[in-house]
Amino acid sequence: MKILHVVTLHTPDHAFGGPTRVALNLSKVQRAAGDDARIMALGDGFEGPLPRQVEGVPAHLFRARHLLPAFEVSGITSGALLLAARRMMRGADIVHVHLMRDLVTLPAAMLALASGTPLVLQTHGMVDPTENRVARLTDLLGVRRVLRGADAVLHLTETERLDVNAVVAPVPLTRTVRLVNGVRPQQIKPAREPGWPPTVLFLARIQERKRPEDFVAAMPAVLAEHPDARFVLAGPDTGALPATLELARRLGVMGSLDLVGPLGHEEVLAAGRRADVYVLPSIEEPLGVSVLEAMSVGTPVVITRTCGLGPDVARAGAGRVIDSRVGEDGKNAHKVAAAVLDLLEPEANSKAGKAAWNLVNEDFTIDAVTAALRRTYEDVVRRRAHGLTSSSPHGT
Structure with a gap:
């Protein structure tokens, strides 16, 4: 054909x-x-x-x-x-x-x-x-x-x-x-060694609709409990990068933020394997391929209810699904931080990571x-x- x-x-x-x-x-x-x-x-x-x-x-x-x-x-x-x-x-x-x-x-x-x-x-x-x-x-x-x-x-x-x-x-x-x-099925990544510094990943176009500022605004609360954590901001800038970096500077977290820019397909999978949690606090995301790619290697995800994968992730226990409505401060940072901290607990991370990998292999190959x-x-x-x-x- x-x-x-x-x-x-x-x-x-x-x-x-x-x-x-x-x-x-x-x-x-x-x-x-x-x-x-x-x-x-x-x-x-x-x-x-x-x-x-x-x-x-x-x-x-x-x-x-x-x-x-x-x-x-x-x-x-x-x-x-x-x-x-x-x-x-x-x-x-x-x-x-x-x-x-x-x-x-x-x-x-x-x-x-x-x-x-x-x-x-x-x-x-x-x-x-x-x-x-x-x-x-x-x-x-x-x-x-x-x-x-x-x-x-x-x-x-x-x-x-x-x-x-x-x-x-x-x-x-x-x-x-x-x-x-x-997405293509992938081998599930090995379990983290005890004491390994945690990595939290945002990998998508850096645009306002995907709320990279919520990702950065969640950093102080996570760093308060995991001071050695690394936050990776990956993806092409489509307009929201300057404001996102300015927020990181105001919050004093630039030293924990790694800006890596756009990644090729194999680099995307490699970044997912290195991450302990993938975060996409997007306002709307019909059925994000980047979310599926993270789950395909066994990385649990934090997404919002307006993401089309929300019901599947919640049903499978493949991560945490948070409310997309912002608080009085106009941000969603506290919900993102709470979900990330929950998934950085070793038992919760392992359970959600396996569920994420199974979900992709059962329903989204x-x-x-x-x-x-x-x-x-x-x-x-x-x-x-x-x-x-x-x-x-x-x-x-």
């Missing part, structure tokens, strides 16, 4: 995060199974020629043109990409678009509809009801059309399914399929996710072969 994954952006530091990581993870397993899976995206931040492969996956990358700088990622595009997409879609069995309100994935989805190529959309929690006028206009001009015309629309959580249906209201979609994110996606692809192709167009209901 020839599968074309279309994502918005790929950068050397993986600053765009989730959708590109998901497309790469899916493509690698699909190619190992014999499919011709490849990705198409804008490339930005590269010195010299754009790479033709990313992690062994053929990549059709095109220089990003910053057409509307005020809209950041949503305002970049490439005419050459869209021309190439139109050509490549004619030979594809499935076009899998990782959709957001932008000038890459939305026009690519519209091209797939125009070409008659079977279209699968995955929104990654990025298409939801909004009061933003530009976003609402985008919905009117194209988003609703592609959602209604797609052969299948994938959602991570029930909340995401309801959000997408709210965008296309009043007529709900009937072609929705739940597909969680998945990339092989199981890709197998489920393959069934969706085959259903789409079968329905097309029988003359059932995307306007015909085929279950949820």
